[in-house]
Amino acid sequence: MSVYEYIVRTKDLSKFYVLGGTEVRALDDVALDIRRGEYVSIMGPSGSGKSTLFNMIGGLDKPTKGTVFIDEVDMAQLTASELAFLRCRKIGYIFQTFNLIPVMTALENVTLPMVFAGLTTDDALDKGMQLLKTVGLGERYDHKPTELSGGQQQRVAIARAFANDPAIILADEPTGNLDLRTGKEIITLLKQMNEEKKVTVISATHDLKMIDVSDRVVWIRDGKIERIEERKDIELQVGQMEYEEE
Amino acid sequence: MGSVLEDVAGKRGIEKQIVLPWSRALQMTRENIFVRLGRSAITASGIFLGIAFLAAVLFGASAARLQAAIDFERLGLEHEAGELQARIIWLAAMSLVVATVGIVNSMLMSVTERYKEIGTMKCLGALDSFIVRLFLLEAGLLGILGSALGALVGAGITMLFFVGRVGGWAGILEAWVTTAVEIGGTGIPLWLCIIFSVMLGGILSILAALYPAWRAAKMAPAAALRSEF
Ligand SMILES: Nc1ncnc2c1ncn2[C@@H]1O[C@H](COP(=O)(O)OP(=O)(O)O)[C@@H](O)[C@H]1O
Numbered sequence: 001m002s003v004y005e006y007i008v009r010t011k012d013l014s015k016f017y018v019l020g021g022t023e024v025r026a027l028d029d030v031a032l033d034i035r036r037g038e039y040v041s042i043m044g045p046s047g048s049g050k051s052t053l054f055n056m057i058g059g060l061d062k063p064t065k066g067t068v069f070i071d072e073v074d075m076a077q078l079t080a081s082e083l084a085f086l087r088c089r090k091i092g093y094i095f096q097t098f099n100l101i102p103v104m105t106a107l108e109n110v111t112l113p114m115v116f117a118g119l120t121t122d123d124a125l126d127k128g129m130q131l132l133k134t135v136g137l138g139e140r141y142d143h144k145p146t147e148l149s150g151g152q153q154q155r156v157a158i159a160r161a162f163a164n165d166p167a168i169i170l171a172d173e174p175t176g177n178l179d180l181r182t183g184k185e186i187i188t189l190l191k192q193m194n195e196e197k198k199v200t201v202i203s204a205t206h207d208l209k210m211i212d213v214s215d216r217v218v219w220i221r222d223g224k225i226e227r228i229e230e231r232k233d234i235e236l237q238v239g240q241m242e243y244e245e246e
Numbered sequence: 247m248g249s250v251l252e253d254v255a256g257k258r259g260i261e262k263q264i265v266l267p268w269s270r271a272l273q274m275t276r277e278n279i280f281v282r283l284g285r286s287a288i289t290a291s292g293i294f295l296g297i298a299f300l301a302a303v304l305f306g307a308s309a310a311r312l313q314a315a316i317d318f319e320r321l322g323l324e325h326e327a328g329e330l331q332a333r334i335i336w337l338a339a340m341s342l343v344v345a346t347v348g349i350v351n352s353m354l355m356s357v358t359e360r361y362k363e364i365g366t367m368k369c370l371g372a373l374d375s376f377i378v379r380l381f382l383l384e385a386g387l388l389g390i391l392g393s394a395l396g397a398l399v400g401a402g403i404t405m406l407f408f409v410g411r412v413g414g415w416a417g418i419l420e421a422w423v424t425t426a427v428e429i430g431g432t433g434i435p436l437w438l439c440i441i442f443s444v445m446l447g448g449i450l451s452i453l454a455a456l457y458p459a460w461r462a463a464k465m466a467p468a469a470a471l472r473s474e475f
């Protein structure tokens with residue numbers, strides 16, 4: 001049927017919230033297939049359901065109805081420990097607000113997932129330093145988050161997301177709290193990791209700079225997929241987009 | 247590349263593959279206590295005050311007995327062992343209850359302040375039990391610190407109060423080394439009293455933290471991450 005191998009599939013995925021008696025359809029029957037190794041951006045205005053989709057794919061919340069399959073396994077069938085295992089080893093999470101543990105140094109933040117995964121202290125420290133060097137922060141390993149700039153904190157968060165060599169990186173507005181230039185650097189870094197480590201990157205965003213590096217862009221609005229654009233369709237528009245942004 | 251979940255689905259004993267060694271948990275707890283010193287002090291102060299009061303009441307009773315013995319001897323009278331008044335014991339017990347409620351409150355605040363951190367830890371793979379363990383460790387350590395300090399301060403204040411009447415520091419200390427508190431006719435030495443207070447404080451703190459820690463651990467990660475603090 002298709003030449004692609006899908007790492008994530010959603011079927012009729014819906015999440016409804018009831019707020020003051022009215023039902024908010026944050027996600028409404030979303031069917032989305034994500035190919036192994038691709039860089040896909042989930043684009044949409046604020047409130048369109050991007051974070052809700054991020055939570056469902058990441059196993060951070062339960063859908064009202066519908067299913068998320070990760071490698072053809074129905075996530076709803078996993079026990080709490082299996083879910084924790086999945087979060088620990090298979091998915092790396094990146095957030096708009098960086099979400100580093102404030103009392104820990106950069107290196108301690110990066111090694112925490114490795115500790116959970118059972119690595120020895122020495123192995124974790126070696127790998128943590130290596131990852132911090134990869135994101136350009138080798139010198140700052142001993143700094144606490146408050147001693148780092150936003151861009152630097154996001155680099156630490158990216159290093160942490162890659163700690164256990166995940167198959168999927170899930171990012172929710174990773175450039176949302178960064179200035180234009182730092183945002184571009186972070187996008188470049190994510191793209192570079194996507195290509196070098198063959199990891200699937202799924203990024204929710206309304207940052208148009210992200211379109212540039214995406215293999216596909218999924219536009220969502222009011223909890224529904226509006227359209228999906230392929231790389232070749234995108235290239236035609238990128239020039240125009242950059243022109244608008246200057 | 248193999249399937250993302252080939253080693254997840256259907257495998258038993260998977261919780262053993264996600265670990266938080268005690269050494270790292272202790273280190274994290276220590277960092278939490280020192281970095282958030284204000285919050286830690288509030289949590290510890292409840293048990294500190296409770297145990298200080300308990301110590302002052304119990305040590306005070308024995309110091310009063312000591313004083314009575316000295317006075318009676320000077321007057322050439324037989325002295326009767328003064329019994330610790332039930333009312334005072336009640337008061338001390340109540341103060342411990344109040345202290346425990348204070349810890350519940352303070353730990354709940356502490357959990358609320360850290361929702362986002364808890365959500366993040368879960369994203370990194372933390373099991374619910376890790377979150378519970380971290381909060382209980384923190385409460386236990388703060389309880390031990392607070393009650394050790396409380397027992398010392400309680401004893402110190404009692405000494406200050408009685409020092410002029412019972413023949414100086416050496417007199418009290420000498421008596422307390424063998425009998426700091428008398429319960430049902432048996433003397434309990436000072437060191438045992440302090441160890442007992444520290445254990446009591448630690449246990450009460452851990453009990454008080456059970457509910458807050460459980461609540462923290464049970465939160466869905468998405469809800470924990472949404473909270474802005
Ligand atoms: N926990 C929640 N409770 C109630 N409503 C929610 C909750 N989370 C999201 N929503 C609502 O669902 C819709 C989609 O939200 P969200 O997924 O956060 O959008 P986005 O990330 O694209 O900005 C919004 O209308 C939002 O108000």
Ligand SMILES: [Mg+2]
Pocket residue numbers: 050051052172173
């Ligand atoms: Mg969002």
